[in-house]
Every structure is written in structure tokens, then in C-alpha cells.
Amino acid sequence: MKKIFACLFGLCLVVAGVVGAIGAVAFEKDFYYDFYDRDQTVLKENVREEDLDLAISLMVDYADSKRSDMVGEIVSNGITQPAFKDYEVEHMEDVRVLWNNAKKAGIGALTLTLVIAAGLLWKEGKMARAMLAQGVLAGFGAFVIFLVLLACWAFVDFTSLWIQFHELFLSNSHWMLDPVTDFMIVACPEGLFEALIMRIVLVFGVYTGILVLISLLILRRAKRSWVG
Numbered sequence: 663m664k665k666i667f668a669c670l671f672g673l674c675l676v677v678a679g680v681v682g683a684i685g686a687v688a689f690e691k692d693f694y695y696d697f698y699d700r701d702q703t704v705l706k707e708n709v710r711e712e713d714l715d716l717a718i719s720l721m722v723d724y725a726d727s728k729r730s731d732m733v734g735e736i737v738s739n740g741i742t743q744p745a746f747k748d749y750e751v752e753h754m755e756d757v758r759v760l761w762n763n764a765k766k767a768g769i770g771a772l773t774l775t776l777v778i779a780a781g782l783l784w785k786e787g788k789m790a791r792a793m794l795a796q797g798v799l800a801g802f803g804a805f806v807i808f809l810v811l812l813a814c815w816a817f818v819d820f821t822s823l824w825i826q827f828h829e830l831f832l833s834n835s836h837w838m839l840d841p842v843t844d845f846m847i848v849a850c851p852e853g854l855f856e857a858l859i860m861r862i863v864l865v866f867g868v869y870t871g872i873l874v875l876i877s878l879l880i881l882r883r884a885k886r887s888w889v890g
Contacts, residue, residue, distance in 0.1 A: 664782065664785075664786070664793060665793070665796075665797075667778050667781070667782060667797075668778075668782070668793045668794055668796055668797030668800070669797045669800045669801055670774070670778060670797070670801075671774075671775050671778045671779065671782075671794055671797040671798070671801070672797040672798040672799070672800050672801020672802060673801040673804070673805075674771040674772070674774045674775045674778070674801075675771070675775055675798060675801060675802075675873060676801050676802060676805045677767060677768060677771035678768050678771045678772040678775065679866055679869045679870065679873075680768075680866060681764050681765060681767060681768030681771075682768065682869070683862045683863075683865040683866040683869065684761075684764065684862055685765070685768075686865055687858060687861045687862045687865055688722075688858060688862070689722055689725070689726050691718055691719060691722055693858070693861065694714075694718040694722075694854070695715065695718070697853075697854050697857055698711065698714055701853060701854075703851065703853070708739075709848060709849075710736070710737060713736040713737065713745070713845075713849075714849050716734050716736065716745060717734075717736070717745055717746075717845060717846065717849040718849060720732045720733075720734050720745060720746070721754060721846070721849075721850075724754055724758060725754060725757045725758045725761055726758075726761065727758060727762065732745070732746050732750075732751050732754060733745075734746075736845060738845070745845055746845065746846055747843075747844065749836045750836070750839065750844055750845075750846045752834065752836050753832070753834075753836035753837050753839075753846070754846075756832045756833055756834065756836070756837075757832075760831055760832070778794075779794060782794060789884075791880050791884065792880060792881055792884035794877075794880075795876075795877035795878075795880040795881050795884075796877075796881065798873055798874065798876075798877040799874065799877050799878075799881075802870055802873065802874060806870075809863070813863075816859070820852070820856060821852070824852075824855065
């Protein structure tokens, strides 16, 4: 049972780390602005840079519950029009609900790690540190295997992965947008999502590396004390 709790501790740290990495990247507007600076493809489609900046600001703030609407205007073919259509807003409502649930899951996971750590430290004393370190390695090891499989899928067919993700987590098909008529997909091309996911993986990788290193140091010290 103690090993199960230790593994659960590691898995909860995984959940908290994933949510934290998403929040640190996906809701940082400078990430999108930097992408547009590097990739001029969108701007070549006769899209004004200020319209892209407005679209990203509206989407990010709405999804993060920092604003209650997505009202804004852009210029398309010389005509001023609303930035987003009703079904695009409905899609972002789904994203907003999904992110709010993810934040709750992250907070819950982090809270559970504290409860498990406190309980094991109370029951096992110094031995608990080694147990928790083993749990971290087990939890993150399992997640790395899952991540590698996911990365292979993305490498072979990123579009398929993206479609399955949306069908699994979103309640309708409003995410299936047309770049000819829908500005949201113009502002967020597939290349942007690929860059977004890679950045999230990088941030999570740094987080993982730090926790794994700390865990290995704890186990090394524990092993020396057992030998001594």
C-alpha cells in the first residue's frame, strides 16, 4: 500500500506538471507574437499583424477566464467585420471549460501530493523520502513511455492526433474550421500548434529533469545511509 501511495504521489506530480506547463506556455501571448515574427506565412495571406494580435489576445484571455466575451473587429478584404463567428466563440467556450477543469485537476493533484507526502513522513519518518523519490521515478517513468508513444503518433500523423484529441475532449465539431471563412484557424495554423506542443514538452521536460535529479540524489543518500 505504501508503494501504491508513493506511485500515486509521482503520478500526481505528473498531472500538476503537465497543467503547469500548459499554463506557462499556452496562455503567454508573447509565445504567439514570437511565432508570427518567425513564421511570416500568415502575414502573407493579406492578414494584418494587428488583427492577429487582437485575435490571440481575445482567445487567450477568454479561455483563461480573464474576459467574458470575444468581441472585436478585424479588417478582411478591406471590410471591417467581427473577428469571430458564433460557432468559433462556441468552440472557445469548450476550450475555456476544458482549461478550467484542467486547472482544478492540477490543483487537486498538487493537494494530494501534499497529503500523501505528509502522511508518509508521519508514518515512515526519514524512510518516506526515499519512498517518495521512488514514486517520482515510477510515475514519471510511466508518463515518459506514454509521451514517447504520443510523440511517435504526432511524428507520423500530427493531424490525426489533433483530430482525436478534439473529438475526445470537446463536445461539438465547431473546432473544424475553414481557413477561407474562419479567422480563428487563419490566426492559429497547424504549425503554431506544433510549436506550442513542442514548447510545452520542453517546459515539462525541464520540470521533470529537476524532480528526477532530486529524487536520484535522495535515493543515493538513502543508499549510503543503509550501507553505513
